[in-house]
Amino acid sequence: MIYADYNGSAPLSQDVREYLVKRFEKGPFANPNAIHYLGTKTLMGMENARAVCAKVLGADFDQVIFNSGATEGISTIFHTILSNEKNKKIIIISGIEHSAIINTADYYATRGFTVKCLPVNSNGIVDVDTLTKWLKEDSANIAMVAVMAANNETGVIQPYFEINSLCLKNNIPYLCDTTQFIGKTPFNFKESNMHYAVCSGHKLGALTGTGILLVKNPEKLLPLIIGGGQEKGHRGGTQNYLGNETLAVALTTLEKNFVNINTLTEKRVEFEKKIKSAFPEVVIIGENSPRLATTTYISYPGIHGQAVQIELESQDIFVTTSSACSDNSPVTSKVLKAMGTRDDIGRGVVRISLCLNSPLAYYDKIADALTKAYTKLAKVKSY
Amino acid sequence: MIYADYNGSAPLSQDVREYLVKRFEKGPFANPNAIHYLGTKTLMGMENARAVCAKVLGADFDQVIFNSGATEGISTIFHTILSNEKNKKIIIISGIEHSAIINTADYYATRGFTVKCLPVNSNGIVDVDTLTKWLKEDSANIAMVAVMAANNETGVIQPYFEINSLCLKNNIPYLCDTTQFIGKTPFNFKESNMHYAVCSGHKLGALTGTGILLVKNPEKLLPLIIGGGQEKGHRGGTQNYLGNETLAVALTTLEKNFVNINTLTEKRVEFEKKIKSAFPEVVIIGENSPRLATTTYISYPGIHGQAVQIELESQDIFVTTSSACSDNSPVTSKVLKAMGTRDDIGRGVVRISLCLNSPLAYYDKIADALTKAYTKLAKVKSY
Numbered sequence: 001m002i003y004a005d006y007n008g009s010a011p012l013s014q015d016v017r018e019y020l021v022k023r024f025e026k027g028p029f030a031n032p033n034a035i036h037y038l039g040t041k042t043l044m045g046m047e048n049a050r051a052v053c054a055k056v057l058g059a060d061f062d063q064v065i066f067n068s069g070a071t072e073g074i075s076t077i078f079h080t081i082l083s084n085e086k087n088k089k090i091i092i093i094s095g096i097e098h099s100a101i102i103n104t105a106d107y108y109a110t111r112g113f114t115v116k117c118l119p120v121n122s123n124g125i126v127d128v129d130t131l132t133k134w135l136k137e138d139s140a141n142i143a144m145v146a147v148m149a150a151n152n153e154t155g156v157i158q159p160y161f162e163i164n165s166l167c168l169k170n171n172i173p174y175l176c177d178t179t180q181f182i183g184k185t186p187f188n189f190k191e192s193n194m195h196y197a198v199c200s201g202h203k204l205g206a207l208t209g210t211g212i213l214l215v216k217n218p219e220k221l222l223p224l225i226i227g228g229g230q231e232k233g234h235r236g237g238t239q240n241y242l243g244n245e246t247l248a249v250a251l252t253t254l255e256k257n258f259v260n261i262n263t264l265t266e267k268r269v270e271f272e273k274k275i276k277s278a279f280p281e282v283v284i285i286g287e288n289s290p291r292l293a294t295t296t297y298i299s300y301p302g303i304h305g306q307a308v309q310i311e312l313e314s315q316d317i318f319v320t321t322s323s324a325c326s327d328n329s330p331v332t333s334k335v336l337k338a339m340g341t342r343d344d345i346g347r348g349v350v351r352i353s354l355c356l357n358s359p360l361a362y363y364d365k366i367a368d369a370l371t372k373a374y375t376k377l378a379k380v381k382s383y
Numbered sequence: 384m385i386y387a388d389y390n391g392s393a394p395l396s397q398d399v400r401e402y403l404v405k406r407f408e409k410g411p412f413a414n415p416n417a418i419h420y421l422g423t424k425t426l427m428g429m430e431n432a433r434a435v436c437a438k439v440l441g442a443d444f445d446q447v448i449f450n451s452g453a454t455e456g457i458s459t460i461f462h463t464i465l466s467n468e469k470n471k472k473i474i475i476i477s478g479i480e481h482s483a484i485i486n487t488a489d490y491y492a493t494r495g496f497t498v499k500c501l502p503v504n505s506n507g508i509v510d511v512d513t514l515t516k517w518l519k520e521d522s523a524n525i526a527m528v529a530v531m532a533a534n535n536e537t538g539v540i541q542p543y544f545e546i547n548s549l550c551l552k553n554n555i556p557y558l559c560d561t562t563q564f565i566g567k568t569p570f571n572f573k574e575s576n577m578h579y580a581v582c583s584g585h586k587l588g589a590l591t592g593t594g595i596l597l598v599k600n601p602e603k604l605l606p607l608i609i610g611g612g613q614e615k616g617h618r619g620g621t622q623n624y625l626g627n628e629t630l631a632v633a634l635t636t637l638e639k640n641f642v643n644i645n646t647l648t649e650k651r652v653e654f655e656k657k658i659k660s661a662f663p664e665v666v667i668i669g670e671n672s673p674r675l676a677t678t679t680y681i682s683y684p685g686i687h688g689q690a691v692q693i694e695l696e697s698q699d700i701f702v703t704t705s706s707a708c709s710d711n712s713p714v715t716s717k718v719l720k721a722m723g724t725r726d727d728i729g730r731g732v733v734r735i736s737l738c739l740n741s742p743l744a745y746y747d748k749i750a751d752a753l754t755k756a757y758t759k760l761a762k763v764k765s766y
Contacts, residue, residue: 005419009621011412021404029386029394031585036388036692036701068451068592071610071620099611100619107609202414202621209451209592209623224607226490227454228482236483237454238392238585240592243626309419318419 002317002362006203007152007180007295007353013205015253016246020207023242032241033230046241049248056251058188059214065221065234066244069211070179071100073198074146076213076224076235077175078104081144082113083222088143092134094118094126095338096154101146101177102334113143120338124156124286131166139170146174149181149197153322153335153351155295156286157181164194179203183254184292184356185261189214201243205355206250210243257356264356265293271363272296279374283345285336294355299348300374302381308350311373317366319350385700385745389586390535390563390678390736396588398636399629403590406625415624416613429624432631439634441571442597448604448617449627452594453562454483456581457529459596459607459618460558461487464527465496466605471526475517477501477509478721479537484529484560485717496526503721507539507669514549522553529557532564532580536705536718536734538678539669540564547577561597562586566637567675567739568644572597584626588738589633593626640739647739648676654746655679662757666728668719677738682731683757685764691733694756700749702733 003011030038032046046066054064067073082091091105091113105115116134119127126147135142145167149160160176167174175196181187182199189197194216201210215221218234227236272284275298285297299305305321312319322333332346352366386394413421415429429449437447450456465474474488474496488498499517502510509530518525528550532543543559550557558579564570565582572580577599584593598604601617610619655667658681668680682688688704695702705716715729737745 003413003421005413005417005421008417008422009412009414011410012407012625017407021407024395024400024404027394029392030388030701031392034388034391034703035689036696036703038386038388038701039391039703068455068608068623069620072451072608075608075610075619100609103611103619104609200621202623207590207592207623207625208621209590209626225451225455225458226483226487227458228486236458236486237452238583238591240451240585240590242395242590243592306418313419318413318421320417320419320422 002365004317004319004352004354004362004366006355007155007351008320009202010205010355012207013250013253016205016207016249019246019249020242023245032239042241046239046244049245052248053212053251056255057182057212057214058190060190062218062232063189063214063216065213065215065218065231066239066247067211067213067235068209068240069200069202070177070198071200072224073211073213074100074175074177075104076221077196077198078108078144079224080220080222081173081175082108085143088141089113090138090142091115092118092131092142092145094147095120096124096126096151096335097146097148098152098177098179101148105146118147122340123289124151124154124335124339125289126158126163128159128162128166131163135166135170135172139172142170142172144173144175146177148177148179150184150292151335152180153333154286154297155180155292155353157185157290157292161192164192168193180292183251184294186258201247201250204247204250204254206246207243210240210247212247254356260356261293263360264354264358267360267363268293268296271367272298274367275370278371279378282374285339285341285349294353294358296352297349298352298370299345300378301342301344301348303348303374303377305347305349307377308348308370308373311377312350312366312369315369315372317369319352321350385748387700387702387735387737387745387749389738390538390734391703392585393588393738395590396633396636399588399590399632402629402632403625406628415622425624429622429627432628435631436595436634439638440565440595440597441573443573445601445615446572446597446599448596448598448601448614449622449630450594450596450618451592451623452583452585453560453581454583455607456594456596457483457558457560458487459604460579460581461491461527462607463603463605464556464558465491468526471524472496473521473525474498475501475514475525475528477530478503479507479509479534479718480529480531481535481560481562484531488529501530505723506672507534507537507722508672509541509546511542511545511549514546518549518553518555522555525553525555527556527558529560531560531562533567533675534718535563536716537669537680538563538675538736540568540673540675544575547575551576563675566634567677569641584630584633587630587633587637589629590626593623593630595630637739643739644676646743647737647741650743650746651676651679654750655681657750658753661754662761665757668722668724668732677736677741679735680732681735682728682733683761684725684727684731686731686757686760688730688732690760691731691753691756694760695733695749695752698752698755700752702735704733
C-alpha cells in the first residue's frame, strides 16, 4: 500500500506508536495540575515535550501553547484580534485559504467586519502587490491579515515573509496558516518574526486532536476556551498531556527527515516530467512555483479526478482529488478557481502528497499506476 | 499503589490501552473526510463510536458532538447562548461551580452580562428556592442557568432535575455541567430532558483531550471552533477519530461497572464511619447529602490537608486536597467557602476519589493509612 494523502492527514508515525505503547505500560497518568507526585511527574513530562516542540519550531518555551489543532488555533487568533476591535473593520484573506480561515472570516463578516480577498496568480501565488496597494489605501481600517504559508492542495509556498514584513511595517496583526508548512519544510518561528502560527498534530504523525498555537506575545492572547487557568490562562481544559507528548516525538522525527528534502524534490520533479512526457495534455498545478517537496497536484483535462483516484486506489495507492474538506463536491475546487484554472483542468486533478521519509521508489510505483490509469481512462474520456 | 484521584483525572483504562495497542497495529489512519477507502473506513469507525456513545448516554446519534473536553463544551454553550443575546442580561450560576463555569461567566460579565450566584447550603446543595425566587422576580432578563450535576470536590449530587424543570418552565436555557456525573452514575440524556450536558474523556479513562457535548437541539449550536464543516458544522477541525473511538470503549466499560455502585457506596460509608469513630473530630463534607459512590471529602480540623496528602503519598496512596485547578493554594476552596464551611475544616480536607471498579479492599488500605497519618499528625497539629 502507498499512502499518498499526507496533506490530508498523516498516519500515526512509527516513533509515536512505539512511544505510546511503552508510555501506556509505564504511566504516569494523572491530572498534570494535581499536587501529588503522579501529577507533577505528568506535568514535567508535558513541559519537557513543550521544550522539545519549542526547540524544533524555533520558538520560546512560553510561545508554545498546546491546543486541539490548527482550526482551534485559527479561531483563537480571530477571537483575540477581533473580539474587542471597535474601529478597524477589514479582514484581509486570500482566495486560496483553507475553509478554516474562510469560514471564520465569514463568521466575523456577520459581526460587522468586511472580508477582502487577495487575488492569486495562475501559478497559485497570492498577489503581494495588491496587498501593498490595499495597505497604502486603507491601512488604518485593516484589523488583520490571514494568508497561509503553503497551500494544502497545490503545495505552493506563499510569500509569507514579504506579507509579514508589510504587516509589521503597517502594525497589522498577521495570522499565517502554517498547517501544511510545519513539518514539511524547516520553519523557525522567531526567525520568521510572525505574530501567530498554527499546526495540527494529525498532519505531523502525532495523535489526532492535538496542535500547537505559536504566539509572539502570548500575554495578549484572549482565550477561546476559557476554563481553569491551564496553559497559563491561554487555553482552558485539563491538558492533553499524552497528545502533547506525541507532538514532541513527531516533530523530532520530522526534523530528522528534512535532510531528504532535496532528493525527494528531484525525484518528484522526475516523476512529474515522466508523466508529462507520456501524456503531453497533463498539467501540474503550480508547476513552476516554489512548492513543498512532497506535493504534486496533477490533472489530465477531460478525465475526472475521481476516476483517477479510484483507479489508483484499485492499485492500492491512496490519493485524493482536492482537500478532504471539499473532497465531496466533484467540481473545480475554490483554490483552483481562485487561480483561474480552466474547469476542464480543475475537474481532473488528483493530489499526490507523500511525507519526507517516503521511499523514493514510491514515485516510480505511482508513475506506473498513474500511466495505467490515464491510458485506460483516456479511452473513455468523460468530458 | 492506590490511585485515589479519579475526580481529578482517570488513568487510561485497561480496555482503552488494549484497544489502542491493537488499533495502532491495524489502522486505518486517514482523514475521516477523505474520499478514499481509508478515509471512509476511518469515518465509519468514528461514527460507530458515536453510535455507542449515544446509546450509553441515552442520546440521539446527532446529539453527540465530539470535542476536546468539557471545558470546550462549556465555552461553546456560553458562546451559543450569549453571543447573539441582546436583551436578557443575567447569567445564573452557583457558588460551587467549577472554575470553567465561573471564569467563562466572568468573561461574559466583561461583555455586558451580570452574573448572579446561587447560594449553597452547608450540606453542599445548591438552593433551588432562591432560583425559584429569582425566576419569579426576573425571568424575562435571565439569559441562562449553569448549575452542575455533581460537585467535583464534595461529590454531592445537585437537584439538577428540579433546576432543569424550572428552566424549561421559564423557557431559559440550562447548561448542566455533568463532567463529574457522567461515568460515575447512570445518566440518560433524553430522560434528563436537558438542553446541554458535557463530559471529558480524561475523567472516563479515554484518551486525554477528548470529550462529548450533548445538545438537545444541535441545529441551534453556534460553533466556537469554526473550521471546515466537520461534526455537521457544529465543531470544526479534523476529527480526533482515535480519541473519539476511545470514548466509546471507555463509556462501554464504565456502563458495565454501574453494577458496583451499591456495594462501593456501602463500603465507602463503612470506611467513613470507621475513621469518624477513631477520630471524632473528623468531618465528612456533605456527609448526609446524596453523593457520588466513590467520593469522600474528609477533614481533620487543625491538620493541614496537604500534610495528610503527603503522608498518604508516602504510603503510595494518591489523593488531592481539593480540585486540581485550585490545588496549589493552601486555603479553603471556593466550594467549601460557598458551603460556609469553617476555615479550620476547609484547610484540613483531602479528597479521596476512586472509580467504580476499584477493589473494595482499597478502602481498608486507605483507612489504615489515614489512621496512621492522622495519629502521627495530630501530635503536631499545625493550626
